[in-house]
Amino acid sequence: xxxxGIVGIGFMGVTHYKAIDKVKGAxxxxxxxxxPKKLRxxxxxxxxxFGGGGGQQDLRGVAAYERIEDLFADDKVDLVDICLxxxxxxxxxxxxxxxxxxxxxxxxxxxxxxESDRMVAEAKKRGLRLMVAHVLRYFPEYRLxxxxxxxxxxxxxxxxxxxxxxxxxxxxxxKDLARTGGPAxxxxxxDADFVQYxxxxxxxxxxxxxxRRGGVVxxxxxxxxxKGKHQVSASGGWLSQKGCPFEHGYDVFFEDGTLKFNSSWGxxxxxxxxxxxxxxxxxxxxxxxxxxxxxxxxxxxxxKDSKVxxxxxxxxxxxxxxREIESVKKGRRVKM
Numbered sequence: 001x002x003x004x005g006i007v008g009i010g011f012m013g014v015t016h017y018k019a020i021d022k023v024k025g026a027x028x029x030x031x032x033x034x035x036p037k038k039l040r041x042x043x044x045x046x047x048x049x050f051g052g053g054g055g056q057q058d059l060r061g062v063a064a065y066e067r068i069e070d071l072f073a074d075d076k077v078d079l080v081d082i083c084l085x086x087x088x089x090x091x092x093x094x095x096x097x098x099x100x101x102x103x104x105x106x107x108x109x110x111x112x113x114x115e116s117d118r119m120v121a122e123a124k125k126r127g128l129r130l131m132v133a134h135v136l137r138y139f140p141e142y143r144l145x146x147x148x149x150x151x152x153x154x155x156x157x158x159x160x161x162x163x164x165x166x167x168x169x170x171x172x173x174x175k176d177l178a179r180t181g182g183p184a185x186x187x188x189x190x191d192a193d194f195v196q197y198x199x200x201x202x203x204x205x206x207x208x209x210x211x212r213r214g215g216v217v218x219x220x221x222x223x224x225x226x227k228g229k230h231q232v233s234a235s236g237g238w239l240s241q242k243g244c245p246f247e248h249g250y251d252v253f254f255e256d257g258t259l260k261f262n263s264s265w266g267x268x269x270x271x272x273x274x275x276x277x278x279x280x281x282x283x284x285x286x287x288x289x290x291x292x293x294x295x296x297x298x299x300x301x302x303x304k305d306s307k308v309x310x311x312x313x314x315x316x317x318x319x320x321x322x323r324e325i326e327s328v329k330k331g332r333r334v335k336m
Contacts, residue, residue, distance in 0.1 A: 002297045005030035005077035005101075007068055007092060009038045012106050012133075013083035014046050014054040019289035026079075026297040030063040032071040039064040068092060072099035079104055079129075079300050081293075086180055090115040093130070097122045102129040104296040108189050109314040111181045113322065116315040123311060131296045131306050132314030134193045138291030140283030141261050141269050142194060145252055147284060148259060149198060154271075155255025157230045160198075162191040163262075164236035164248040168218075172238075182216040184209070184328075185321045188236035190248075192324070193317035195224055195232055197308075201316055202226050204335045209328035210239065222324045225333070 004026055006013050013031075020028050033039060038046075043054025065071045072080065072095060080096040081104045082089065089110050096103050103123070109132045110116045123130035136142050149157060164187055173179075180186035195202075202224035210219040219237030226232065240247070249262035261269035272278050285291050292309060299306040319336065327334040 002026045002300050003029040003076055003078045004081050004104075004297075005032065005063075005071045005074060005079070006081045006083060007032045007071060007096075008083035009033040009035065009043060009046065009054075010083060011046055013081075014043055015289055016081050016083060016293065017057070019287065019293050020081075022287065022290045023293045023297055025301060026293070028062055029076045030065060030071050030074050031059070032065040032068045034066055036066075039066065069095070072096055072101060078102060079296065082106060086111055086186070090119060093119050094122055097126055097128055097130070100126070100128070102131075102300050104131050104133060104293070104309075105314075106133050107135075107193070107314065108132070108181070108185055108318050108321075109311060110318065111185065113315065113319060116311075116318055120311040120315055129296070129299050129305060130311035131299060131309040132311055133292055134190070134197075134309060134314060134317065135288045135292050136190045136194050137197050137308055138285065138288040138295070140285045140288070142250075143285055143291075144269055144281060144283040145194075145250065145259060146198060148252075148254070148257075148271075148281075154257035154273075157198075157252060157254055159231040159253040160195075160233075160250065162194065162234040162248075162250045164188060164191050164234075165240050165244065165246070166238045167240045167242045167245050168238040181321075182218070183236065183238045184217040184220045184325050185318070187238065188220055188234065188324075189317055189321050191234040191236060192222075192320045193314070195234060196313065196317055196320060199224070199226055199228075199230070199232060201336055202232075202320070204333050205320065205324050205327050206333045207324040207327035209325075210237065211328065217325050217328050220324055220328060222327070224320075 041057040041059040046054030079102045083106050204225040207222040209217045219239045221235040224232045247264045252259040256274040258272040323334045
């Protein structure tokens with residue numbers, strides 16, 4: 001049994017807590033939060049853009065710590081699940097690793113490459129698992145893309161385009177960019193990471209975008225340059241009005257088929273075949289959060305780094321987004 005301690009009971013902390021209940025070979029043994037109500041299991045104030053609220057939780061048998069350091073000192077915690085703001089990722093990941101704990105960290109890994117490299121190196125030095133929750137790799141609609149590419153039933157990919165749009169979060173302040181790095185890192189990194197997962201690191205990126213207050217790239221549109229003959233692009237940002245709070249999707253053009261998906265349809269992906277027919281292949285898996293946490297637990301049990309959620313892969317996805325932002329600001333192609 002892998003015993004998990006969750007640090008940070010916000011929207012993602014609650015989401016992970018609920019998902020762990022469905023993960024085989026794992027249980028939550030501790031939580032850490034500064035909020036007295038949350039320590040008692042009153043999570044009703046926690047809200048997000050999907051999945052409902054936090055509700056009232058029965059924390060009997062779960063240690064509740066106000067200080068994160070106390071959770072790290074708990075010998076009944078094997079894996080620390082860090083769901084804190086991005087600006088706190090480096091400090092508390094390093095502290096958890098130095099305390100001898102495996103780490104499952106919400107994305108992005110950090111805001112800078114120097115911090116990311118130190119985190120990856122620390123985990124390697126101590127023989128611990130560092131995994132970053134790039135959950136899109138486990139969403140059923142996106143796992144379908146990976147499976148079809150790997151299966152080669154419809155030939156190779158000629159082109160692919162990915163999209164992720166939200167309305168501007170009410171909490172955003174242009175003077176506080178450090179909180180998330182802006183949508184090019186906090187939001188668009190989902191698709192940049194998925195592009196890397198499918199095709200590897202590109203040689204270079206060419207990006208255009210919208211910059212308004214605070215020098216923040218609020219919308220980005222990127223072409224990824226690969227050695228192969230496929231054309232891959234992704235766009236994302238928070239310029240949508242509140243009538244469209246969230247939308248993501250893709251078009252993947254194979255030699256002998258086209259796979260299309262958009263969350264606003266309320267329908268699963270559709271595959272258009274070379275015979276002129278359309279069908280709806282069943283996406284693999286059910287819950288992306290359960291899937292990624294199962295991967296993390298299995299990696300800890302096996303004593304091997306996850307090939308899907310590695311810290312190095314998360315670092316490389318951050319690199320892609322940083323180069324894309326650079327391309328927007330310089331108005332030219334940027335090498336990786």
